Amino acid sequence: MREEIRKALQEIVGAKNCRDQLIDLVSYSYDASDHAKRPECAVFPSNTKQVSRIMELANKHRIPVIPRGAGTSLTGSVVPVMGGIVLDLCKMNRIIDVRIADRLAVVEPGVVYGQMEKELAPHGFFFPPDPASSQVCTLGGNVATNAGGMRGAKYGVTRDYVLGLEVVLADGRVMRTGTRCMKSASGYDLTRLFVGSEGTLGVITEITLKISPMPKAVKTALAHFESLEDAGKSVTDIMHSGIIPSVLEILDENTIGVLRERAAMNIPDIRAMILVETDGYTDGEASFQMDKIVEIFNRHGASFAKIAKTAEETEELWQARKSAGSVAAQLRPNNVSEDVTVPMSKVPELLTRISDTVRRYGLPFVIFGHAGDGNLHPRIMYDKSDPEQVEALERAVEDIFKLACDLGGTLTGEHGVGLAKAPFMHLEHDPVAMQTMKALKETFDPNNILNPGKMGL
Ligand SMILES: Cc1cc2nc3c(=O)[nH]c(=O)nc-3n(C[C@H](O)[C@H](O)[C@H](O)COP(=O)(O)OP(=O)(O)OC[C@H]3O[C@@H](n4cnc5c(N)ncnc54)[C@H](O)[C@@H]3O)c2cc1C
Missing domain, CATH: 3.30.70.2740 (Alpha-Beta Plaits)
Incomplete structure (x- = not known):
């Protein structure tokens, strides 16, 4: 890193927020993928003004800038393949506003998904996308990758919840997109353009999220199938039934084989397994939907179908799905x-x-x-x-x-x-x-x- 650039960055964020020791460069060279390349430095801005000044400087000197959340990308999307400055947004981690009456929250990009969950829970609300990395990944990273998770079937993905953004453009200008209203038909949808843009169009410095009331009742069931076709027909029939499960996960025969052999799980030698959850405002509502789904499983010859009655049974039914990735990785x-x-x-x-x-x-x-x-x-x-x-x-x-x-x-x-x-x-x-x-x-x-x-x- 050229001395004049280092000095200018230190002047913007303070010396302790601009790091280029070997240990920093190695730490910021990789994400959760197999890709790696070292940057020239990592900086930690704490507000939009600082991000704007960094971008202005980088643009003037043609230095690559890689916005970074928690670095949990599985695709190398935060690896600085052309060197440059890693812009670590972890210090911009304030939940600025939660407005239940307006069904929205305004946050900085470095807020961790799990932190947001905790903030919303006492209000009986949640932000649904729920990526499996939720305890570490940031909302900025979620927006920039359009993250999703197991609740996608019923609740959609991050894109469905982003109402508006504040973005710092490549030349340092600050732009606001979208709205704080539940609907808007005004102009091109610049917000959506930035969702999933992976840090290639601008740095997201503030996010206005739509939030949802948390379902109060959840039912969980598991079904086994001797044939993949029967499992497939069940999924199709569930979709035709008018019921949208909040979780509908499938495990194939290889996964089942690995769980049987490597984790000694007590699962018969079947071809497919489906884990399903329904939710609603009341227990009766969630149960009604689940009974219909189990009827569908049975109609298609499920060799086993069980609805969990207790928290322990729910945990047990989830065990295979939750362990699948880590057991296979061995x-x-x-x-x-x-x-x-x-x-x-x-x-x-x-x-x-x-x-x-x-x-x-x-x-x-x-x-x-x-x-x-x-x-x-x-x-x-x-x-x-x-x-x-x-x-x-x-x-x-x-x-x-x-x-x-x-x-x-x-x-x-x-x-x-x-x-x-x-x-x-x-x-x-x-x-x-x-x-x-x-x-x-x-x-x-x-x-x-x-x-x-x-x-x-
Ligand atoms: C164990 C594990 C499980 C996972 N499970 C899921 C899952 O279920 N669903 C899922 O969708 N993903 C999953 N992922 C992938 C990853 O967690 C998501 O892509 C997540 O959204 C990334 O968030 P992050 O804060 O780590 O972002 P990073 O990895 O730091 O960055 C990801 C991308 O977003 C850009 N970016 C980050 N912040 C900003 C910002 N403020 N402005 C502009 N661009 C920005 C970066 O430049 C990069 O291109 C998983 C990863 C792991 C390791």
Whole structure:
């Protein structure tokens, strides 16, 4: 880092908030993916004015800036592939306002999802997307990746809850988008443009979120199936029934096999498992929906279907789903978890075709995920010190992307594009769409300093 730039950054954020010791550079070189590259420094702004001045400086000197939340990205989206400044937003972590009467909350981007949950719970409200990384990831990261989770089937994803933003643009100008109203038909939807933009268009410095009343009653059930087709038909029938479960998770036969062998779980040798939750304002409401769903399971030949009656039983039914990822990860030193998504009716076909394809590469894999919104997580285990395994993994992952796109799906339902999926964007987006995305990037960031090298732009 040039001395004049270091001095200017120190002048903006203070010397202790501008770090470039080796330990800092190594810490900020990676995220939760396998990608890594060191930045030149990491800075910790504490307000919008400081972010604006940093951007102005970086733009003038053409220095890359990588906005960063908690660094839990699974796609390399915070890895500074072109060096530059990592802008760590963890110090901008105030919950500015919670307005229950207006059904909204105004927050800074560094607020951790779990912190927000705690703040809203006493009001009987919640912010639904619920990514599995919720205890560490930030709301800024959630907005920038359009994060989702297990409640997606009923409650949607982060995009459905962002009403407005404050964003610092590449040249340091500050822009407000959206509204604090529940509806607005005013102008282009700039808010949505920034949701899922992965730090490539601007730095999000304030978020206005829609919040929801927390359901008071939840029912949980688990079903086993001797055939994947029967499990698939159950999912389709649930969708036709008019009931929208709050959780609808499917585990494939590989996952079940790994749980049986590696975790000695007491599960029969079945082909698929479905975990489902319903919720509502009253116990009766949640139970009524769950009874209908269990009827559907039984109609399609479930070999086992149980509704939990106690908190302990609920925990027990969740055990397989909650352990699936970590148990499978023990099979090899490294693993990659994808998040392809297809129209819900195509989930059984995607499961079968991924299995048939990935099996050919000889690497262990499991598939589980959110059948309720079509988002599957094929997880492939490998050893990155073995070039043959790395090549097999890369080819298997490419095949998975092609399969999902062939079925009218998307490369990513929740983790984003980052570096990992950048080379495959053309599989999903036609050349005109890619050109339009590039043109937008050039408009917002003509010097390509904001998180450069990401999203195939
Ligand atoms: C164990 C584990 C489980 C996970 N489970 C899920 C899951 O269920 N669902 C899911 O969606 N994801 C999941 N993820 C992925 C990850 O947690 C999400 O993508 C999350 O939204 C990232 O938040 P973060 O604060 O860590 O952001 P980071 O990883 O720091 O950043 C992610 C992206 O957002 C950009 N960004 C961050 N803050 C800002 C800002 N203020 N302004 C502009 N750009 C910004 C970064 O530049 C980067 O491109 C999981 C990850 C792990 C490790």
